[in-house]
Each structure stands twice: as structure tokens, then as C-alpha cells.
Amino acid sequence: MSSLHTINRSPDSKLLERCLKVINADDAILFLEDGVYHCILPTNLSAIAETVKVYSLREDMLARATLSKTKDRVEAIDTARFVGLCCEHEKVVSWF
Amino acid sequence: MSSLHTINRSPDSKLLERCLKVINADDAILFLEDGVYHCILPTNLSAIAETVKVYSLREDMLARATLSKTKDRVEAIDTARFVGLCCEHEKVVSWF
Amino acid sequence: MKFSIVIYAAPYSTESAASALRFAESLIQQGHELYRLFFFGDGVHNASKLTVVAQDEINLQLQWSKLIEEHDIDSVICVSSALRRGVLDQTEADRHGLGAASAYESSEVAGLGQLVDASLHSDRVVNFG
Amino acid sequence: MKFSIVIYAAPYSTESAASALRFAESLIQQGHELYRLFFFGDGVHNASKLTVVAQDEINLQLQWSKLIEEHDIDSVICVSSALRRGVLDQTEADRHGLGAASAYESSEVAGLGQLVDASLHSDRVVNFG
Amino acid sequence: MVEKTNTTNPTKSCITFISRSAPYGSNRANLCLDMALACAVFEQDVNYVFLDDGIYQLLKGQDGAAIQNKTLGSALETLALYSIENVYVDQQSLKERGIDAAELLPSIKLIENDALSRLIKNADLVFNL
Amino acid sequence: MVEKTNTTNPTKSCITFISRSAPYGSNRANLCLDMALACAVFEQDVNYVFLDDGIYQLLKGQDGAAIQNKTLGSALETLALYSIENVYVDQQSLKERGIDAAELLPSIKLIENDALSRLIKNADLVFNL
Numbered sequence: 001m002s003s004l005h006t007i008n009r010s011p012d013s014k015l016l017e018r019c020l021k022v023i024n025a026d027d028a029i030l031f032l033e034d035g036v037y038h039c040i041l042p043t044n045l046s047a048i049a050e051t052v053k054v055y056s057l058r059e060d061m062l063a064r065a066t067l068s069k070t071k072d073r074v075e076a077i078d079t080a081r082f083v084g085l086c087c088e089h090e091k092v093v094s095w096f
Numbered sequence: 097m098s099s100l101h102t103i104n105r106s107p108d109s110k111l112l113e114r115c116l117k118v119i120n121a122d123d124a125i126l127f128l129e130d131g132v133y134h135c136i137l138p139t140n141l142s143a144i145a146e147t148v149k150v151y152s153l154r155e156d157m158l159a160r161a162t163l164s165k166t167k168d169r170v171e172a173i174d175t176a177r178f179v180g181l182c183c184e185h186e187k188v189v190s191w192f
Numbered sequence: 193m194k195f196s197i198v199i200y201a202a203p204y205s206t207e208s209a210a211s212a213l214r215f216a217e218s219l220i221q222q223g224h225e226l227y228r229l230f231f232f233g234d235g236v237h238n239a240s241k242l243t244v245v246a247q248d249e250i251n252l253q254l255q256w257s258k259l260i261e262e263h264d265i266d267s268v269i270c271v272s273s274a275l276r277r278g279v280l281d282q283t284e285a286d287r288h289g290l291g292a293a294s295a296y297e298s299s300e301v302a303g304l305g306q307l308v309d310a311s312l313h314s315d316r317v318v319n320f321g
Numbered sequence: 322m323k324f325s326i327v328i329y330a331a332p333y334s335t336e337s338a339a340s341a342l343r344f345a346e347s348l349i350q351q352g353h354e355l356y357r358l359f360f361f362g363d364g365v366h367n368a369s370k371l372t373v374v375a376q377d378e379i380n381l382q383l384q385w386s387k388l389i390e391e392h393d394i395d396s397v398i399c400v401s402s403a404l405r406r407g408v409l410d411q412t413e414a415d416r417h418g419l420g421a422a423s424a425y426e427s428s429e430v431a432g433l434g435q436l437v438d439a440s441l442h443s444d445r446v447v448n449f450g
Numbered sequence: 451m452v453e454k455t456n457t458t459n460p461t462k463s464c465i466t467f468i469s470r471s472a473p474y475g476s477n478r479a480n481l482c483l484d485m486a487l488a489c490a491v492f493e494q495d496v497n498y499v500f501l502d503d504g505i506y507q508l509l510k511g512q513d514g515a516a517i518q519n520k521t522l523g524s525a526l527e528t529l530a531l532y533s534i535e536n537v538y539v540d541q542q543s544l545k546e547r548g549i550d551a552a553e554l555l556p557s558i559k560l561i562e563n564d565a566l567s568r569l570i571k572n573a574d575l576v577f578n579l
Numbered sequence: 580m581v582e583k584t585n586t587t588n589p590t591k592s593c594i595t596f597i598s599r600s601a602p603y604g605s606n607r608a609n610l611c612l613d614m615a616l617a618c619a620v621f622e623q624d625v626n627y628v629f630l631d632d633g634i635y636q637l638l639k640g641q642d643g644a645a646i647q648n649k650t651l652g653s654a655l656e657t658l659a660l661y662s663i664e665n666v667y668v669d670q671q672s673l674k675e676r677g678i679d680a681a682e683l684l685p686s687i688k689l690i691e692n693d694a695l696s697r698l699i700k701n702a703d704l705v706f707n708l
Contacts, residue, residue, distance in 0.1 A: 001571050008337065010601050010632050011676075014108065018470075018502065021542075022567045033336045034604030037635060041677040059343070060336075062645035063603050065638040065652070069682075079347040086445050087322050087353075093576045094448040096329075096337065097700050104208065106472050106503050107547075114599075114631065117671075118696045129207045130475030133506060137548040155214070156207075158516035159474050161509040161523070165553075175218040182316050183193050183224075189705045190319040192200075192208065200610070200708065202331065204405055205363045206476045210517060233610050234334045237366070242407035244417045250518045253407070272613070276333055278371035278382070278423060288373045291421050294407065304617035311618070311704050312592055321708060329481070329579065335605045339646060362481050379647045401484070433488035440489070440575050441463055450579060 002026040004089035008033035008096050011044050015095040025051045028089060030082060031074070032057040040069040048073075057082060098122040100185040104129040104192050107140050111191040116143055124149040126181060127170070132156045136165040144169075153178060195219050196228045196310035199235035200321030203252035209238050212320035213255055220263055228310040229260065229267040231299070235321075236274040239267070239299040253296070260298040267299040268306045324348050325357045325439035328364035329450030332381035338367050341449035342384055349392055357439040358389065358396040360428070364450075365403040368396070370425040382425070389427040396428040397435045465489050466497040466573035468566075469504040473522040474514065478579045479507050483525055485577055490532035497569050498529060499561065500539040505547060508539060508554040523555060530557065540566065594618050595626040595702035597695075598633040602651040603643065607708045608636050612654055614706055619661040626698050627658060628690065629668040634676060637668060637683040652684060659686065669695065 005027060007015045016038055019029065029052060031038050038044045039056045048054060058076045061067040067076060077085070086092050101123060103111045112134055115125065125148060127134050134140040135152045144150060154172040157163040163172060173181070182188050197216055201208035220226055231238055238256050245251035260267045269279060274295070275288075281301045282293040295301065311317055326345055330337035349355055360367055367385050374380035389396045398408060403424070404417075410430045411422040424430065440446055467486045471478035489496050500508055507522055514521035529537055538561040544551065551560060561569075570576055596615045600607035618625050629637055636651055643650035658666055667690040673680065680689060690698075699705055 012632055021563045022570055024567055024571050034601045059645045062642050065640035079343045083348045083351055091575060092447045093578055096450040108503055117692045118699055120696055120700050129211060130472045155516045158513050161511035175214045179219045179222055187704060188318045189707055192321040204477055207474055240407035242409055242419050242423050244404040275373040278369035280371055290371050294371050294423055308618050308621040317704055333606055336603055437489050437492040446575055
């Protein structure tokens with residue numbers, strides 16, 4: 001029963017901290033919209049467990065000019081792959 | 097040129113911290129809407145300088161059952177007095 | 193004193209529009225002048241007249257319109273915000289062939305120049321968002 | 322797979338509605354089924370048809386309606402959210418004497434039971450707010 | 451704690467609601483409650499969790515009338531009427547906000563992160579707002 | 580830095596805009612910019628400050644088209660065209676977000692809390708969103 005967690009607000013929202021308190025080891029996180037700003041600062045990502053996969057929406061990174069600044073920990077994906085991730089995980093938990 | 101600063105989000109928003117970084121010594125703060133939750137925890141208010149008057153909107157505290165929990169540092173006012181405060185200060189800076 | 197009020201928030205979704213309404217009513221009651229209401233962004237939804245609200249709940253759009261009419265307040269809905277949100281006066285509805293107006297007649301659709309004018313001619317501008 | 326999508330946010334004010342639209346388009350393109358769209362809270366504004374959008378900008382409401390019609394998607398506007406926000410289909414407009422509908426005909430005004438049904442009959446429910 | 455139901459039964463699922471927003475300031479608390487009540491009416495298994503600012507919804511002595519609102523605290527007392535018995539409040543959220551469990555409406559079970567983790571893991575569906 | 584103008588001149592005031600929101604995710608950045616441009620058109624003195632998440636608006640290389648949006652970075656380059664020359668970015672906000680001034684659009688002055696304090700104190704009016 002792994003979950004895909006989506007986060008669409010900037011680090012100021014503290015949504016990632018909240019999500020990490022209740023995330024399970026085989027879950028994954030997808031940053032989209034203003035959530036993609038998490039991916040340009042290592043300190044934002046350092047609290048995410050190794051087992052948790054981290055994705056970020058390429059379209060939103062392109063719009064915001066953060067793609068080239070995005071850390072290696074994060075895999076850039078498009079919306080089609082976002083749909084695929086929803087299929088691979090048994091549910092989607094949206095943090096907004 | 098003193099300002100009245102209004103804050104209408106809960107402490108989670110960090111609006112008070114932001115406001116305090118740029119507030120002037122003769123300014124005042126008014127908490128309204130979800131901002132009134134700042135007034136029930138002393139640690140939220142401890143960083144406000146002594147010279148800064150602190151107000152909170154009574155209607156919003158009554159709705160939320162926080163009036164009786166509100167700390168002495170805070171003066172409960174009604175909307176009529178809110179209008180009065182706007183007159184006494186030369187401008188209103190809304191943080192939302 | 194002369195006040196103007198800028199409202200950025202839609203009714204119901206946050207408390208801001210309701211706070212702004214209470215503030216407007218109070219300042220008028222105290223004998224101050226409300227020079228202008230300016231509805232901006234999602235705030236334009238406060239002028240929608242097609243609303244149906246349960247009897248035991250407050251109809252914010254109707255309350256705004258009553259206040260505006262009763263005190264003959266200059267109330268402006270920002271045109272660029274309003275058109276894309278479907279809040280139209282009769283002029284705009286006719287111009288774009290969209291049938292009836294969806295905005296109360298008590299408010300006028302106009303541009304940001306009205307906000308600049310309000311800034312110049314008011315002693316206080318108060319923002320609710 | 323069968324998806325349902327719940328949209329809580331008005332168009333333009335945040336990116337969420339636009340993200341939801343891109344997500345919906347993509348899942349259909351990949352051959353998945355979109356069992357239901359459910360517009361809730363401020364999300365109901367996505368079904369407003371009285372909008373006028375500049376030619377160089379995206380008209381989200383129109384895009385939704387085109388997608389819904391083209392793929393014959395079951396699209397629901399939550400009735401309690403919609404009425405107070407002035408988003409009415411012809412039935413509701415007639416019932417309350419408010420003249421013309423303000424919602425696209427491609428969506429239906431209905432209750433939260435449709436959300437529960439979507440939860441039961443979809444493999445995935447994805448929320449955008 | 452309700453856990454995932456047998457997937458061979460398509461008429462019943464286990465849905466966890468996480469209500470993270472303060473009452474009155476936004477309508478998110480109401481939207482979350484409305485969804486849960488609808489699920490209960492249609493006999494779904496519901497877990498309801500108050501988290502972060504959502505815990506403020508549980509304070510005793512609320513009076514929505516002070517701001518022309520319905521009192522949300524009373525609405526929450528209806529959870530039991532709708533047979534929603536798995537109602538939880540996050541202990542850490544209370545502590546961070548200086549709220550004692552004695553200040554809350556009765557019949558709410560205290561919960562910690564681990565248990566919330568399981569409520570998410572074991573649900574068919576999570577609504578989180 | 581523009582300071583408060585003589586109050587005997589009712590056609591000109593000094594307005595400080597504080598833009599605190601990231602681009603694209605919400606329309607707050609656009610609303611703030613639209614207001615400032617309107618004030619500039621009507622020849623008001625404008626200070627424009629990028630604070631907190633607002634600094635993200637200044638990143639070089641934005642491409643709104645990726646999400647069917649106008650590029651906000653380009654819009655900001657128009658500030659100078661409208662004779663808005665007092666454009667500032669908060670140094671601490673940059674540092675907290677790991678952004679170097681070299682990554683930003685040109686012609687923006689770095690500012691610290693004290694100076695922002697004065698821009699608020701000395702303005703006739705502050706718009707802050």
C-alpha cells in the first residue's frame with residue numbers, strides 16, 4: 001500500500017516537514033507547482049529518507065527556471081510520468 | 097508615520113516573524129481572523145518589542161473560543177475600534 | 193476620514209471578504225466616508241448576483257450590494273480580473289455576446305486607474321485578502 | 322486505470338486548476354479512463370461559461386469544457402459550493418428565477434454523493450487544490 | 451482504527467480524512483467535514499484526523515454567530531451522529547499550540563505520528579485539506 | 580529611495596509595493612505588478628520590493644510557456660519601461676533560499692531589513708502581497 005505524496009507549495013509552507021512525519025518508507029514524493037522550489041536547496045531535501053523516491057514536475061521547473069539548479073536527488077518528470085506514478089502507487093495523498 | 101500592521105493567518109504562516117523584521121518601534125499590530133491564534137501562546141508574542149501595541153479582534157476570538165485564553169499582552173477590540181486604530185495610525189499594512 | 197477598501201478574496205472560501213464587509217459597515221456607522229470599494233483578483237466574485245444562499249447563512253454578495261446601494265458607495269470591480277472570472281456588467285455582457293449580466297448593478301466594471309485614484313483621494317486604504 | 326479528479330481551486334488565482342487540466346489531458350491521452358471530474362469549493366468556478374479571456378492567454382474554463390465534451394466525461398459541480406458562488410446550470414437558474422445558466426452545459430450540478438460514488442468506482446482519486 | 455476493506459467488496463472503502471486547517475478563517479475545515487459526512491451517509495468506513503491547525507476546530511465554547519457563521523464545533527459533534535467513531539487528534543499538534551486535551555470537545559482519541567502513518571497506509575483513499 | 584511626498588500635492592503619492600509570492604503558483608505576483616504599473620502610468624512614485632518567496636520572480640531564464648503562462652520574468656523587465664527605478668530585493672530572503680544575486684535579472688538593488696523598514700515608514704501607502 002505505498003502512496004505517492006504530492007506537494008505544491010514552496011518550502012515556506014512547511015508541507016514537506018509535515019509530510020515527512022507521517023510518510024512510509026516505500027512511499028514517494030512528487031513536487032509540483034511552487035513545490036518545485038524545494039529541489040534547488042539541499043537542506044530542504046536532506047530530511048527525506050533514502051528509501052523515498054523524489055520526483056519533480058519538469059514543466060513547473062522550466063517555467064520557474066529551476067531545472068538546471070535542481071539537485072541530483074530529484075528526478076525530473078513530465079505530466080505523463082506523473083500519471084504513471086499514480087498507477088504505480090496505490091494511492092495519491094495531496095498536500096496543499 | 098506610524099503604521100498599523102494587520103495579520104490574518106495562524107502562527108504557522110510565519111507572517112508575524114516576517115512583520116517583526118521590518119516593524120518600526122511606534123507601530124502597532126492587530127491580529128484578526130486566524131491571526132488571533134497568535135494570542136493564546138506566549139512564545140508567539142515574546143518577540144514583539146515592548147513599544148509595539150498589540151490588538152486582537154474580539155469577534156474573531158469569540159468565534160474561535162480563544163478570548164478567555166488570550167494573554168494579557170493583547171488588548172481585545174471590536175471592529176469599531178479597528179476603524180479607530182486605522183485613523184490613529186498613518187497607514188495600514190496588511191499581511192496576508 | 194476618507195477610507196477606501198481593496199478586497200482580494202472571494203466570499204466563503206476565506207473570512208477576508210466578511211471581515212472587509214464588517215469593517216466597511218463599521219466605518220460608515222461611525223460617520224467616516226467610504227470613498228471607494230475596489231474588488232480585485234478573486235475579490236470580484238463578491239459582486240456576483242447569481243448566487244443562491246441557504247436561509248440560515250449570510251449572503252455576502254447580497255450584503256455588499258445592499259450596503260453599496262444604501263450608502264451610494266462608489267464600488268469598482270477590476271475589469272481584467274472580472275472578465276476572466278465571468279463577473280460581467282450588462283455593458284461587458286453585451287459587448288461579448290454573453291447575454292445577461294452576472295454582476296450586481298451596484299458595482300461598476302473599471303480599470304486599475306480607479307485604484308490609483310482611490311489611493312490619491314483617500315486618507316486610508318485598507319486591504320483585505 | 323480508472324481515475325477521478327477532485328478540483329478545489331478556482332482558475333487563475335492558483336496554478337492548481339491548470340495542473341489538474343494537464344493531468345486530465347495526459348491520462349486520457351495514455352488511454353486511461355477519467356471516470357469523473359468533481360469541482361468542489363472554489364473549484365466550481367472552473368465551470369463558469371461567462372468568461373472573456375484575452376487571446377494570448379489560456380481560457381481554462383473553455384479548455385475544461387472542450388475536454389469534457391470531446392471525451393464525454395462525467396463532470397460534476399458540487400451543488401452546495403456552486404449555488405452560493407453563482408455557478409448555475411439552467412435547472413438551478415430556472416428554479417431560483419435567476420435567468421440564464423452561468424455554467425457550461427458540459428457539467429452537471431449534483432451533490433457529494435457523486436464524489437462518494439467516484440471514490441468507490443475509481444482506481445485512483447487525485448486531488449488538486 | 452478502520453483498515454482497508456476487502457477489495458472484492460466494491461460498495462465499501464476505507465477513507466481517511468486529514469483536516470489540517472483552522473475553522474472560520476477558510477472553508478477548508480467545512481469542505482473536509484462535508485466530504486466525510488457524505489461518505490458516512492453512503493456507509494463508507496471513515497477515519498477522521500485533526501492535524502496541525504485543524505486541532506483548533508475542536509476547542510470548546512466556539513460561537514460562530516460572532517462573525518455571522520455557523521459554529522463549526524457543533525458541526526463536529528455531529529460526526530458521532532453519522533456513526534463516524536474513529537476520530538483522532540494529533541498529540542504533537544496540540545502540544546505545539548499550547549492546547550490541552552481537556553480544552554477539546556469530548557470523544558476524540560489522541561494519536562501520534564506512527565498511528566497516523568498507518569491510517570494513511572491502510573486507507574483506500576486519503577482526503578487531506 | 581523615494582520618500583513621502585509633500586501632502587499639499589494631492590496628485591502624487593509615494594507607494595511601496597512588497598511582492599512576497601512566488602510566480603506562477605498563484606496570481607499574487609501578477610496582481611502586485613499590475614497595481615504598480617497602474618500607479619506608474621498615473622505618475623505616482625513607486626518603490627517595488629521583492630521579499631521572501633517573491634525573490635523567485637527574479638530568476639533568469641523563466642519560461643511561462645511550459646505551463647501555458649506568460650513569463651513573469653519578462654513582465655518584470657517592464658518595470659524600468661514604466662519608469663519604476665526603485666526596485667529592491669531582500670538580501671536575507673535570497674540567502675535563505677540559496678539564491679545568488681548573479682542568478683537574478685539585472686538592475687535590482689540589494690536591500691536589508693532596516694532599509695525596508697524605512698520604505699514602509701516613509702511611504703504614503705503600502706501594498707503587500
